[in-house]
Amino acid sequence: MSLLIKNGTVVNADRSFVADVLCADGKIVALEPGLSAGGVEIVIDARGKLVMPGGIDPHTHMQLPFMGTVASEDFYSGTAAALAGGTTMIIDFVIPGPGERLLDAYHKWRQWAEKSCCDYSFHVAITWWDESVYDDMGTLVRDWGVNSFKHFMAYKGAIMADDGVLTQSFPRALELGALPTVHAENGELVDYLQKLLRKKGIAGPEGHPQSRPPKVEGEAAQRVIHIAAILGVPLYLVHNSAIESVDAIAAARRQGQRVFGECLTQHLLIDESVYYDKDWNRAAAHVMSPPFRPRPHQEALWDALAGGVLQTTATDHCCFCGEQKAMGREDFAKIPNGTAGVEDRMAVLWHHGVNMGRMTANDFVALTSSNAARIFNLYPRKGVVQMGADADLVVWDPALLRTIRAETQHQRVDFNVFEGMEVTGGPSHTISRGHLVYADGKVLVAAGAGSYVNRPAFPPYMEAQRRQNEQYPLRFVPRPAVAGSERRG
Template sequence: MSLLIKNGTVVNAERSWTADVLCEGGKIIAIENRLSSSDADTVLDARHCFVMPGGIDPHTHMQLPFMGTVASDDFFTGTAAAIAGGTTMIIDFVIPSPGERLLDAYHKWRAWAEKSCCDYSFHVAVTWWDESVYADMGTLVQDWGVNSFKHFMAYKGAIMADDGVLVQSFPRSLELGALPTVHAENGELVDYLQKLLRKKGITGPEGHPQSRPPKVEGEAAQRVIQIAGILGVPLYLVHNSAIDSVSAIAQARQRGQRVFGECLTQHLLIDESVYYDKDWRRAAAHVMSPPFRPKVHQEALWDALAGGVLQTTATDHCCFCSEQKEMGHTDFTKIPNGTAGVEDRMAVLWHHGVNTGRLTATDFVALTSTNAAKIFNIYPRKGAVQIGADADLVVWDPKRKKVISAETQHQQVDFNVFEGMEVEGSPLYTVSNGRLVYDDGKVLAQAGTGRYVSRPPFPPYLVAQQRYNDRHPPQKVQRAAATIGWEG
């Protein structure tokens, strides 16, 4: 089956131009002006629209067992919602329980994900350490196409990886050509502050941001960046929400350290006032980690996206319905952490980024697709409109308006953090593997049509890190070590 997109403006991260795009066998096979419609089984008219690489959301949690319940979007409903929003690939997370073999958890998640209707891949979390973890990391990279390992510095007593785990896992990742990713919050401080607030009688959702202030994120980001720098390991920090962590990344990159940063669209637009809503359900619906911040942090995030300090946008999509959130009605620490967003990420970023002049259309493509493809080593198979790339495309109508609402969304949750927001700019068509899967408001994709994407390791990092180490002689490393108490 072949599919032709005519009369559109192709937009990549580097440039834009007028061309038709012909797809066949799941690949882009031609990009030219005035291609003949007779060459295609399906023809889409992209007049007055942009033809862009489908979005890649590098941070989702479909069907996640967490905090005593399971996220309400499974791999079919969650990827269907992604397609409706113009996203054609997700990178989800395998999260082993402490003591669970990484390979066992990986195969469990792979089985769950077989119902996906867009392409998917996995980061695998390192939540504990022994020789089996060391061995499984090697098998996952070499045999199963995993090139990133997640580390939670938060969630003490559950999945938190302490510094001892980090200093074992990071060098192992480096030697395998895998990228360590990190949720940076000081779990010890969060645990202490949670207990302190409960002793003071604070049990509602307002306790959530109070127990996780920006400095808790900033301290963890600075510490893990220092650890990675000492070990000569590249690093990817997820869901940066505060000036403190953004500043730590900016300083590291300025001195030549290979640190990448991600931002969630939710953190760009929602502030911590939501946790003080008198309606407990509304307040609890916004509980996620890191929490929403005071408004001053939002402009810093926008500047970091525009200036290249942060390279990707994601959602941390992890839905829990009101009934599930009620688990923490008398104790904010028991409210399941997570919000939705995979359906709205691209439209919200376009409206508040491109339409306001903060971002260009090429910036948008880089931040929603291309940079993630490059960082996780699947470019140009993904993240580009070019011959030979996967035919994962979105035909974007910049004038198309919609009002975001839980009543009309495809996400399987009874709340939307962007409820009532009118956005201008959204998908007209979404194409996955050369098939039309979203057509002017209708999801056409079927369960099981998504493919697992194997991601190869990164040999060039070994050379890059050696060059970084050559520029940072031992006396500088010793000074860095002293800042976190690692003298000698």
């Protein structure tokens, strides 16, 4: 299959330039103005449009068994929706139950994902600990292309990883060259506050944000950052929603600690007032963790993206329909947590980011694709328009006007948190591995067209640190004696 995009402006994270893009055998094979269309099977005229690397959503949950039900979006419908929104790769999550072997869970998720129609990879969650977990982490990194492990500090009694699990898993990830990722909420405090609110008779969706206030996120973020610092481990914090967690990341980065941060497009634009909607169904449809915050937190997230404190945008795409949300009608703590977003992430961020002057088109590419590719060791195979890269591309029409509606979305869910939002800018065409997979509002690809992507381990940081210490030995300077003190032997 050969495909040529002509007359467009290529936009990468570092620069923009005018060039035609020729794709063949799944790769970008030529990149220059005035390429001939002779013998090319598909030609797309991108005049007046931008040609960008396809989006990478580093945080989705397709077909997730969770809170007594299963997410309504499977790996076909979810990845089809992703392609419709200009996203050409997702990184989903394998989440073993307590006591379940990591490898067993991984192969189960791989089987579910065979119907994906865009490229995909997996983070694997560490939800418990014994020697089998230690061994399986090694096998997953060496043999199955996993280079990140997820840790939930929330969901007590289910998948929560306590500090003991973190202090076992983090050093193991480090020696393997894998990146620990963390959902930072204090699970003990959430559990306590949920019980306290129920005793007070609060059962509706408004109990959800009240049981997970910003300081619950901030405390967990600060604690896990300190744990990572003590262990010398890099860290990636998912779905930051609060000033407190952003401040913790900023402070750590100022001190030279390798901490990366992600935020969700939903958290950038929706505030906690949605949980007080008099329509229970609408309020419950917004229940996700962390919850939506008061407005000042949204401005802090925009500032953190602009200032480089947060490096990636994601969706935590996890869909539950109305009848599933209704499982928690009598108890907010039983409402399945999750909202959709994989189809709308890029258009919403473009409209409220680029169109509103909060970021440039190059910043947009970094935040939707390139930074995730770099952090998770996919770059330059993904995340950039250049010779030899995978031909995962989106032809972006900055003038495309669309009103977001649940009734017209490709996502398999009966609600959209951005319902009625008008956005200007969106994909006219999406190309995956050199194949035209979305055009004129239609997904043009079958189930199973996507491929699993191995993500190589990073060079083990401990070995790099050892070599650095040999070259530049640490100098220990004794503290001056304090008057009146005496040395104890």
